[in-house]
């Protein structure tokens with residue numbers, strides 16, 4: 001946070017009224033430095049286009065993000081991911097091979113082959129002193145057979161056994177910090193360019209986040225010269241969203257870092 005955060009706050013002061021007057025009184029208090037909300041930028045799947053197209057813009061704006069890697073993809077440019085982590089970004093678990101069809105897995109096999117093995121891979125290359133966070137491949141929260149509740153509980157136990165403290169879905173509005181602290185393995189997140197390559201949905205989501213004093217978690221996949229598929233974002237749209245965030249009076253930090261703060265500030269032990 002430090003200097004970058006202060007400079008954004010100063011910038012915000014010069015742009016008075018951007019987020020609308022009068023909403024401050026209704027907000028929950030408690031974000032660092034009096035920020036009006038928190039934002040985590042997350043990038044899934046360990047894609048080369050993120051290294052090539054997202055990272056330069058993050059650096060230019062002084063923002064740090066979370067990259068949910070799969071070994072399948074990350075091994076191609078491991079040294080680049082290692083450099084990114086050394087630069088203060090978070091790298092975290094998105095499983096070894098990104099399985100989306102989970103009904104056929106036994107708990108033991110899924111835990112060993114996908115979650116535990118990926119934690120080991122991350123420990124080996126990025127150190128074991130990491131925030132252990134997770135993003136559900138394809139946004140699927142259930143593991144194995146049976147009723148939804150049982151499948152969800154099974155997946156949670158796998159994550160908890162590996163020390164995962166926070167896990168991100170791909171749906172929902174801004175997180176209320178007290179809810180995030182109470183249910184950390186189902187953090188809401190938003191894919192702003194899932195339907196198309198426009199900035200408007202992201203801006204609406206961020207405005208709502210600030211109005212509620214919440215925590216926004218944005219999800220990106222390919223950051224490409226042009227939007228071709230659901231989940232992509234063009235470089236132009238990506239950069240406009242990041243510029244907007246940099247000008248807001250929010251705390252923008254990796255997911256594990258924000259969660260650590262949330263758990264401390266709003267958790268049961270707080």
Ligand SMILES: [Zn+2]
Nearest residue numbers: 044045137138
């Ligand atoms: Zn994914």
